[in-house]
Amino acid sequence: MGLSLLDRVAGAVVRTARSIAVLHRAGLVPVPRLDEAVRSMILTRRYGPLAGSVRIAARRSPHSVGLVDERGSLTFAQLDLRSNALARALARRGVRASTTMAVLCRDHRGLVLTLLAAGKLGVPVLLLNTGFATPQLADVVARENVGVLVHDAEFTDLLGGIAGVDRYLAWTDSDAATSPDVPLLDDVIAGADDHPLPAPASPGGFVLLTSGTTGAPKGAPRPKVSALRSAEFLDRIPLRTGEATYFGAPLFHATGISQFILSCALGCTVVLRRRFDPEATVRGVAENRCTALVVVPTMLQRILDLGPEVLARYDTSSLRVIFVAGSALAPEVGNRARAAFGDVVHNVYGSTEVAIATVATPQDWARAPGTVGRPPVGCHVALYDDEGRRITTPYVTGRVFAGSGLAFTGYTDGRAKDTIDGLIATGDVGHFDAEGLLFLDGRDDEMIVSGGENVYPVEVENVLLAHPGIREAAVIGVPDEEFGQRLKAFVVVRDGSTVDADAVREHVRGNLARFKVPRDVEFLDALPRNSTGKILRNALA
Structure with a gap:
């Protein structure tokens, strides 16, 4: 028993040391300025990983561009001040830490400012899927006890049957009709004090929703996590501070929001577009000299389908990382991407519940197209048969179970996923090859x-x-x-x-x-x- 405890402690020490080394390599641990590192940890602990990171960036590089969308750019200082104003305005209107706030928005500054303001108030945010129909939205809003709903004007009719919820419009086109009873965030921000707020008692965190493709979407809470957990994404993916990331994947999706938070923590410029467009994406990468592109596989395929002549119009040589996640990346698509953009594709495997499980680096992919790679620091993956026995033999298919420091602890309705040895079922089946690379063979319910x-x-x-x-x-x-x-x-x-x-x-x-x-x-x-x-x-x- 004592040896087992010592093993666990030793393992935790090794993981922590590796995580710090990873963060230092990415530029997140400024060893020569330990006071800055401590101050950053305090702000992140107080306000959460998103609002805390933007406050840090606003202090270090106030005039650096933090966000670019279709309405232009905002510096980190502007993001910080405008979210202060929004948070104060919402607080005056009765929003408290006990209030659940939902957002139904495309990717733009209104969504970002709402997330930042919620973090400064300690309010949990429910990220609604813009593809849901009215019955799904109504069920989720009622089940999660939503008190405030921030949405784009285009969804007004979709939300017509939802009553008893305070609403705000985050984005409206100039010719869109709006109701005087639903204030615009821009007007709310313009009329409020933008001085800093006192820290909330605790960060609010996020609630992500499962896709709902096999039933009603379930809520998966994402509470505040240790800054060390960023190493799980940075260990096998060479993201660095002060660069620029283009987001094709929507922020309501686990892939989008996780990388958005990480980009803010790295002090990177975040480039958003309300609707995904393949040519606009490569144009945006070129114009903003983005070093990273975050997409789901179908988006990557649509970019590649533009063809060599169109892709050649844009200089995307700045790209060092194409971060692909959300569903299976077909070998054919990954190979085409490698041919078009070079060795920059990182195939990331995870889930709404587990967060990150494995990463296939470009070197992994070149050796074994189709692989989802290996677990990064702090993550664990194992295969089990139908009787719950662990499979250690290469090329034998089993159920995939995974764990990470970012994994959830259960759905908001009290249900949980199957677990074995502290690892969570991903719903997939797969196998390891002789070198320990993981391959997914399919969904366990699709056989x-x-x-x-x-x-x-x-x-x-x-x-x-x-x-x-x-x-x-x-x-x-x-x-x-x-x-x-x-x-x-x-x-x-x-x-x-x-x-x-x-x-x-x-x-x-x-x-x-x-x-x-x-x-x-x-x-x-x-x-x-x-x-x-x-x-x-x-x-x-």
Whole structure:
């Protein structure tokens, strides 16, 4: 028992030392100025990782650009002062630490200022998915006991049936009709004092929502965490202080908000756009000399589909990191990105509940396309069979369980994910190769049993995507009297392609076992996806 305790203590010491080294390498630990490091830790502890980081940046580099959106730029000092004013105005209107604030916004300064103001008041913020329909939004707002709702004018009709909640408009186009009963954040900020506020009793944190693709979206709280936890993202991803990051992934998504907070902590310029547009993205990277681009796989694919001629118009040589997360990155897409942008793609695996689990560096990807890599410092991943026994043999598929210092402790409704040995089920199945690199074989609830053979759709989909005439593909199981289930493929072909059903089946037959060949093939103009690019398999039949 004593040895086990010593082992745990020794492990914690080693992880802490490694984390500090990682933070120092990224520029977050200014060893020559320990007083600055201590002051930063105090501000982060008081206001949370986001509002605290912006206050730190405003103190160190007040005139540096902190945010760029479609309305121009704001310095860190402007972000700090305007969020002070908004926080004071909200407090005068009755917002307290016990109030739950929800935001339904695109990516822009209004959303950022709201998040900062909430941090300064110690108010928890619920990040609503802009792709949800009215019933989902109404259910979530009621379940999470939302008291204040900040939204863009475009969502006014969508929220028409939600009553008993104070509202504010974060963004409205010049020609949009607004109600005098719903004040604009710009007006609220303009009429308030922008002096600093006293620190709240405790930071409010965030509540993220699961995608809701398999049921009602669940709330996953993200309370304040130690600054050392930033090392989990920085260990295998070379983000550095004082650079610039372009966000394609929306901030309501775990990928977007985690990297947004980290970018602010690094004192980086954050470049936002309300709606993702592939060419506007590469243009924004070039114009702002961004060193990092944060996207989900479908966004990366749409950028690559612009073609070499369009990509060549923009100088993206400043990019050192393309941060890809949110769903599986197909080998074909990752390889195309490597050819187009060089060795900059970092394939990140995690979940709303776990946060980060593994990272595949460009070197990992070059050696093993399709891998999601290894766990960074402070993270752990293990595979288990259906009886809960740990799998240590390479190439044997099992359920993926992961843990990190950023993992949640349970949903807001009291439910929790399955856990083994302190690790949380991700819902995926996968295997390690002989070098310890993790590969995902599919979702544990998407396995298709056809004629007694187990098939995971992602394997077949990756083969289909490697066909030069296929742009998108999804595979599901449909009922079959003889085999129980049979495979059905939904395919989106590239412009000008003449791929037919026989060619699709022949392509799979030439690369996989016969029982993995789809018997049915249906051609679509586009696959149904949610706002973060995940395929809505329930909409396929």
